[in-house]
Structures are given as structure tokens and as C-alpha cells.
Amino acid sequence: MKILLQLAGIFTLCVMSEGVAALLPFAFPGSAIAMVLLFLGFLFKLVKPSQIQESSDFLLNNMAIFFVPAGVGLMECFDRIRSSLGPIFVICILSTVLTFAATAYTVRLVVYFQKKHRERRLRRG
Amino acid sequence: MDNLLTILRGLTATPLFGVSVTVFAYAIGVWMNKRAKTPLVNPMLVSLLLIIGVLLLFDIPYENYQIGGDMIEIFLAPATALIAVKIYQQFDRLRENWLPVLLGTAVGSAISMICVILLCRVFFLDRELLASLLPKSVTTAIAVSLSEQAGGLVPVTVAAVVITGVFGAAFAPLMIRVFGVKDPVEAGLAIGTCSHALGTTKAIEIGDVEGAMSGVALGVAGLITVVYTTFF
Numbered sequence: 001m002k003i004l005l006q007l008a009g010i011f012t013l014c015v016m017s018e019g020v021a022a023l024l025p026f027a028f029p030g031s032a033i034a035m036v037l038l039f040l041g042f043l044f045k046l047v048k049p050s051q052i053q054e055s056s057d058f059l060l061n062n063m064a065i066f067f068v069p070a071g072v073g074l075m076e077c078f079d080r081i082r083s084s085l086g087p088i089f090v091i092c093i094l095s096t097v098l099t100f101a102a103t104a105y106t107v108r109l110v111v112y113f114q115k116k117h118r119e120r121r122l123r124r125g
Numbered sequence: 126m127d128n129l130l131t132i133l134r135g136l137t138a139t140p141l142f143g144v145s146v147t148v149f150a151y152a153i154g155v156w157m158n159k160r161a162k163t164p165l166v167n168p169m170l171v172s173l174l175l176i177i178g179v180l181l182l183f184d185i186p187y188e189n190y191q192i193g194g195d196m197i198e199i200f201l202a203p204a205t206a207l208i209a210v211k212i213y214q215q216f217d218r219l220r221e222n223w224l225p226v227l228l229g230t231a232v233g234s235a236i237s238m239i240c241v242i243l244l245c246r247v248f249f250l251d252r253e254l255l256a257s258l259l260p261k262s263v264t265t266a267i268a269v270s271l272s273e274q275a276g277g278l279v280p281v282t283v284a285a286v287v288i289t290g291v292f293g294a295a296f297a298p299l300m301i302r303v304f305g306v307k308d309p310v311e312a313g314l315a316i317g318t319c320s321h322a323l324g325t326t327k328a329i330e331i332g333d334v335e336g337a338m339s340g341v342a343l344g345v346a347g348l349i350t351v352v353y354t355t356f357f
Contacts, residue, residue: 010203029270032351034206042213049210059204063322064169065151066201067265069194071173073280075180076187081281087248091258092288095240099262099319100300103233107311110225
């Protein structure tokens with residue numbers, strides 16, 4: 001019963017978020033809204049992660065399986081993408097490497113400036 | 126004999142068929158992944174290939190599988206919302222490093238999308254494929270809804286997200302070396318931004334800080350990508 005109630009609570013939050021998404025003047029995924037609302041709920045102590053522990057462990061640990069049916073849909077649109085398989089592959093790999101590099105260098109730069117800033121403040125103080 | 130086949134095929138139209146096939150295929154995928162010890166044998170990839178194989182082999186219509194498949198997909202949105210739990214668990218780290226997290230994921234996500242747009246032009250891919258590939262660096266649930274909204278092909282998005290994640294997880298250690306990453310925070314953020322949840326599984330193996338930051342990055346990068354696609 002406990003787990004059922006937890007699941008029902010999370011499902012309700014998702015339904016409400018879909019409602020919020022429908023009211024927004026622009027397209028924003030309901031699941032992202034639910035994620036933000038849940039995070040705010042934790043932040044303002046409206047819910048505790050331990051209160052939904054069992055069901056969140058279950059859903060998070062098995063997350064990958066929930067995508068399998070969508071992936072099986074590939075078989076329906078395979079003819080559509082057959083001629084573009086090579087480019088799709090190249091795009092995936094190339095952009096992943098570049099994204100990694102861009103993120104890493106940005107973080108390095110920011111951390112570097114933060115350190116410099118802190119040292120300067122220390123010297124002054 | 127023919128009668129029997131018709132009856133059996135009729136059975137596949139119950140929702141329980143799709144559900145059980147998916148769970149068994151996924152279990153086989155997890156088992157193979159454990160034995161192979163390489164992220165290239167990804168449970169999601171293995172199971173969707175297995176299911177497609179079974180459907181083709183026994184000539185079972187995709188629509189029949191989909192009835193049960195849809196039941197499993199119901200859990201997708203709740204599971205995405207629960208990523209909030211992961212981010213909240215890392216709240217102290219997030220607060221300490223909020224500026225590198227925010228700027229790193231913002232720049233990384235922008236580069237990812239710019240790359241896809243430019244490369245789609247280079248290869249003359251049409252708008253539908255562009256919409257399917259654009260959100261490929263973020264976690265599947267968010268990518269799927271973004272692709273749907275932009276008129277992309279959801280299965281192509283799922284495949285692209287998995288390829289990206291598998292590649293990112295497999296080559297994360299190599300990329301860390303090639304790009305001279307020394308700081309674990311930097312490594313985690315880069316892995317999470319470029320290869321979402323699948324990359325995060327590798328980041329957790331590399332170290333605690335890497336795993337935590339990768340988890341934070343996958344959530345923040347997902348939200349930032351949503352903001353980018355909504356407003357640009």
C-alpha cells in the first residue's frame with residue numbers, strides 16, 4: 001500500500017505538471033516541470049526524499065527499460081532513415097566529443113577565474 | 126497448425142505480451158552487459174534489438190507489441206520527474222559549484238545543439254531528422270518530449286540518445302585524457318552534459334565526485350536544453 005500511495009503521489013504530480021504545461025504559452029515538457037516542482041518541494045521541505053524512497057528507487061534504478069518500447073518503434077521508421085544512417089551516426093559521435101570538450105574547457109575557465117578572484121580577495125583582506 | 130499460429134498471434138494482442146517481452150528482453154540485456162563488461166553492450170540497445178528480432182521472426186505486428194509497450198512507457202514521465210531526487214541528493218555540491226555547473230552545462234548544451242544543426246546542413250538532412258537529433262545529448266525522457274514537440278521522429282531520437290550515451294560512456298576515460306581534464310568536478314560535468322544518464326553510470330565508476338557532478342549536469346543540461354528549444 002505504501003508503494004502504491006507513493007506512486008499515486010508521483011503520478012498526480014505528473015498529471016498536474018501536464019496541466020501546467022498545457023496552460024503555458026510556449027511548449028515546455030510536462031516531465032521537466034514535474035522535475036522542477038519536485039525539486040522545489042524538497043527544497044521547501046514539503047516532501048522528503050525518504051517519503052518516496054521505495055518508489056523512487058524502483059523507478060530510477062530501472063529507468064532504462066521505460067525507453068525500450070519507444071526504441072522498438074525504430075522498426076516502423078527504419079525505411080525512412082535507412083539512407084541517413086551514416087550521417088546520423090557521425091553526428092552523434094562528433095557532437096558528443098565537441099560537447100565534452102566545450103563543457104570541460106568552460107568549467108576549467110570558470111574555476112580558474114573563481115580561484116584568481118578568491119586569491120585576490122585573500123591578499124587584500 | 127495454421128489455426129494454432131493464428132491463435133498464438135491473437136494472444137500477442139494482449140497488453141501482457143508487450144510487457145513481458147520487454148521485461149525479459151531487458152533482463153537478457155542486463156545479463157549480457159554484466160558479462161561483457163563494456164558499455165558498448167548496453168542493456169537498452171540489446172533489448173530493443175532482441176524485441177525487433179522477435180517481432181520480425183514471428184511476424185508479429187508492431188501494433189500488437191505497442192499495446193503492452195505503452196504500459197511500460199507510462200512510467201517514463203514519473204521516472205524523469207524523480208531525477209529531482211538525484212539532484213537534491215547533490216545539493217551541497219551543486220551550491221558549492223553553482224557557477225561552473227551553470228556555465229559549463231549552458232555552453233556545452235549550446236555547442237551540442239549548434240553542432241547538430243551545422244552537421245545536419247552538411248549532410249543535407251531534412252527538418253524532421255534535425256528535430257529528432259537536436260536534443261540527443263540530454264536524458265531520454267526530456268529528449269523524447271522535445272523531439273515530439275518539434276515534430277521529430279521519437280524512435281530516431283531514442284536511438285540517437287542511446288548511441289550518444291553509449292559512446293560517451295565508453296570513451297569518457299579516453300576523452301578525459303585527450304582533453305587533459307584533471308579536476309574531478311570538470312570531468313563529471315563534461316560527461317553528464319555530453320552523454321546524460323548513460324555517461325553518468327560510467328562517471329560513477331570513475332569516482333564519487335565525478336558521478337555526483339555528472340548526475341547534476343544531466344539534470345541541469347536537460348532543463349537548459351528545454352529552455353533553449355523553447356525560446357530560440
